[in-house]
Amino acid sequence: MAVLARHLGAGVLAAVLLLARPADAASLEYLVKANFLLKFVPFVRWPGGALPQGAPFVLCIAGTDPFGGTLQSLAQGRSVDDHPLVVRVGTNGCNMIFVRAAPKAADDLLAGTESQPVLTVADDGSGDRGIIRFRLQNGRVRFEVDTARAARAQLEIDSRLLGSAVAVRRGDRR
Amino acid sequence: MAHSTRRNVTSGLALVMLLPMSPAMAATETDLSDLTIEQLSEIDVTTVSKRAESIATAPSSVFVISRDMIARSAALTIPELLRLAPNLHVMQRNARDYVISARGLSGNSTAQNFANKLLVLIDGRSVYTPIFSGVYWDMQDVPFDSIERIEVISGPGATLWGANAVNGVINIITRRPGDVDGSSASATIGNYEKAAALTLAGGTDRLAWRLYGRGIDAREFRDAAGAGAGDGWRRGQAGFRVDWTASSRDTLTIQGDVFVGDLDQLQGAKQGIAGANLLARWTRIAPSGGRTEVQGYFDHVERGASATDLKFSVQTWDVSAQHNLTAGNHELVGGVNARTVRYHIRGRPDFFFVPPRRTTLLVNSFVQDRIALSPRLDLVLGVKLEKNPWIDLEVLPSARLGWSISDRLYAWAAVSRAIRAPTPFDRDVEERVANIIELSGDPDFRPETLIAYEAGARVDFGARGTLSLATFYNVYDRLRNIERIPSPILSLQWGNGLEADSYGVEAWGQYAVAPWWRLDAAVSWYRREARFRNGAATFFGVAQLGNDPEWRASLGSAFDLGGNVTLDGQLRYVGVLPDPRVPAFTELNVRLAWQPVARVTLALAGLNLLRASHREFAEPALPVPRRVEAQVQWRF
Numbered sequence: 001m002a003v004l005a006r007h008l009g010a011g012v013l014a015a016v017l018l019l020a021r022p023a024d025a026a027s028l029e030y031l032v033k034a035n036f037l038l039k040f041v042p043f044v045r046w047p048g049g050a051l052p053q054g055a056p057f058v059l060c061i062a063g064t065d066p067f068g069g070t071l072q073s074l075a076q077g078r079s080v081d082d083h084p085l086v087v088r089v090g091t092n093g094c095n096m097i098f099v100r101a102a103p104k105a106a107d108d109l110l111a112g113t114e115s116q117p118v119l120t121v122a123d124d125g126s127g128d129r130g131i132i133r134f135r136l137q138n139g140r141v142r143f144e145v146d147t148a149r150a151a152r153a154q155l156e157i158d159s160r161l162l163g164s165a166v167a168v169r170r171g172d173r174r
Numbered sequence: 175m176a177h178s179t180r181r182n183v184t185s186g187l188a189l190v191m192l193l194p195m196s197p198a199m200a201a202t203e204t205d206l207s208d209l210t211i212e213q214l215s216e217i218d219v220t221t222v223s224k225r226a227e228s229i230a231t232a233p234s235s236v237f238v239i240s241r242d243m244i245a246r247s248a249a250l251t252i253p254e255l256l257r258l259a260p261n262l263h264v265m266q267r268n269a270r271d272y273v274i275s276a277r278g279l280s281g282n283s284t285a286q287n288f289a290n291k292l293l294v295l296i297d298g299r300s301v302y303t304p305i306f307s308g309v310y311w312d313m314q315d316v317p318f319d320s321i322e323r324i325e326v327i328s329g330p331g332a333t334l335w336g337a338n339a340v341n342g343v344i345n346i347i348t349r350r351p352g353d354v355d356g357s358s359a360s361a362t363i364g365n366y367e368k369a370a371a372l373t374l375a376g377g378t379d380r381l382a383w384r385l386y387g388r389g390i391d392a393r394e395f396r397d398a399a400g401a402g403a404g405d406g407w408r409r410g411q412a413g414f415r416v417d418w419t420a421s422s423r424d425t426l427t428i429q430g431d432v433f434v435g436d437l438d439q440l441q442g443a444k445q446g447i448a449g450a451n452l453l454a455r456w457t458r459i460a461p462s463g464g465r466t467e468v469q470g471y472f473d474h475v476e477r478g479a480s481a482t483d484l485k486f487s488v489q490t491w492d493v494s495a496q497h498n499l500t501a502g503n504h505e506l507v508g509g510v511n512a513r514t515v516r517y518h519i520r521g522r523p524d525f526f527f528v529p530p531r532r533t534t535l536l537v538n539s540f541v542q543d544r545i546a547l548s549p550r551l552d553l554v555l556g557v558k559l560e561k562n563p564w565i566d567l568e569v570l571p572s573a574r575l576g577w578s579i580s581d582r583l584y585a586w587a588a589v590s591r592a593i594r595a596p597t598p599f600d601r602d603v604e605e606r607v608a609n610i611i612e613l614s615g616d617p618d619f620r621p622e623t624l625i626a627y628e629a630g631a632r633v634d635f636g637a638r639g640t641l642s643l644a645t646f647y648n649v650y651d652r653l654r655n656i657e658r659i660p661s662p663i664l665s666l667q668w669g670n671g672l673e674a675d676s677y678g679v680e681a682w683g684q685y686a687v688a689p690w691w692r693l694d695a696a697v698s699w700y701r702r703e704a705r706f707r708n709g710a711a712t713f714f715g716v717a718q719l720g721n722d723p724e725w726r727a728s729l730g731s732a733f734d735l736g737g738n739v740t741l742d743g744q745l746r747y748v749g750v751l752p753d754p755r756v757p758a759f760t761e762l763n764v765r766l767a768w769q770p771v772a773r774v775t776l777a778l779a780g781l782n783l784l785r786a787s788h789r790e791f792a793e794p795a796l797p798v799p800r801r802v803e804a805q806v807q808w809r810f
Contacts, residue, residue: 035209039210064379102356103810104810140215161211164215166689166690166734167736
């Protein structure tokens, strides 16, 4: 909350509400998506060596950052199974990557992580290499899960998360 | 004159929708982080309500055509896209011409009465023509994949948008260009229409751009006897939008479009259509929370036949500024707008304007205050003052009350005033029919007025469904009729001799049967009682106000079939049009789409599948044929 207020200017939320433009609508979309990202984590099991004792859990933003500080503020003070949660920009040393870019660029960004134990989440329209891919449907944020890609990354995805997905893909479609 | 202001530039609906919200509704990250994944998936992120509950809280009748609906539609033109809004009645008259109305008054072409009570804006630029009032639908296009949403408000919106927002407002709002939209190309081929579109997009967070080009080529319809109607047409349009985030507080948008097309005629030379516009908008969000916006645009359109026939050109310069601020339990928005319209109408001996050219200046100013009477009760009071050379200072007030009865139930009521402003067609026109009848504009023609009483409710049936209901009672006065003036030949003149009351109910709902299957349904009922004012001439009767059905209904289904296949269908029923009588009909649009790979979509669509043809409006409107089309879209 504090970060959002700082980002937009104090008290601006009221103004945004008063006369929102598409860009503001987008910020609600990313507020929701930021929350999704953190909700995904408990449903995913990383292989033993991926998270050494004491190491932070690194959530990376690749491509453009649509969150405007929201993700960092949400992550503040949180941890994943005793690993402090850190939000970073880039694609190196990540346990989880959110990518938002043009399809080809997004695919290139994720190319190096294919067989690494990294949970990749691609934004709506950001290519098809994400293990989880956001989809905007009927004004709602939904997601699909690619279990074949998850298996290649040695990630186990809880069936409850698969149950919430709008689609579960079992193969590389390309 | 068309004096909509550009409230919508800054997204009109958002304004209408959000004014009534109570401060308590502003959500924070913390609110959302308490939600489950399922609850997160049910937040409508396109409404700007920023609260976890998805119920919309606007004290007016609003339907939003979302990006998803547009992506799944078979429409190739804006009017076909507008069929998705249940609070609009879209009637196709021929291959390129549509009559679109909200809450009736669709007009009568024989009586030269037009559907002119609906204001239409594209990114804050009014496309309502100041020449005759109404919209030339064949001159409007937008790259569909760049549309953020289309807000369709039924009921008056004059306090925010100004004159001519009488029975409704349509706001077409395009997305900020950005990397995520990416580039795309599509081609469609059908038995009546061929279309192609290309969008290129790129840039960075700070500077994002989009370029597009589109073209459509439509074959002529056939008349009831099976002869070609000569109404084929084609149009090409290109445009761009650049958004520059100059600082964390300032955004500059520059956008523009050009189009050119031609319209076949049954006899004689083709009519040409062309236009160009350029718009700049600057937005600043102050640290105090105030928001200031300044916008200017230039728009040129022309339409007409060869060197000697009817032709008009219109140039519009429009500047406006508005500011929002919050103080205590008041949320204020106010603004000023000035618009100069210069037009030239080249007439012909039997149809001309005196004078043929004018330059007019319109100015207006508005203020609206949302007062949170209690956390659940909001009062919205607003007024617009508008002046142009043809109207005295018009006062366009409204009062709206919104009540969040519970988290699931929202009710609202409103009373407002709106006008349809005089145009050159009302004031200056001269028509000669076979040298024995003449019809002239009335130099004293006054605005047509409406006082509207509305009430409505929205129900949120948990995460899965919503239901919206609106009722209205409209009292119109000084509607246009034809008066007789004393003279040896039959001399006629426009007058303000009609009045009418109309009332009705519009309801629609959506229900997600499963994550992969959504249904929607709508029904509307409409009645009108019209009469001539004392002493008025009664040519064409009261039916000339519009040939509007008492009942309309629709049922839609959206399937995600798996295997990247989607199947969408919309069934629509339109009751009998009373006078002249047009039979009721039921028609069906279906679209089947398949994504063999993530970046490619193949689609097959059929429009009006149930019959070879059906009639949507009285003659001279043509029967509307069944259409089928195939489309391929590639994103890169």
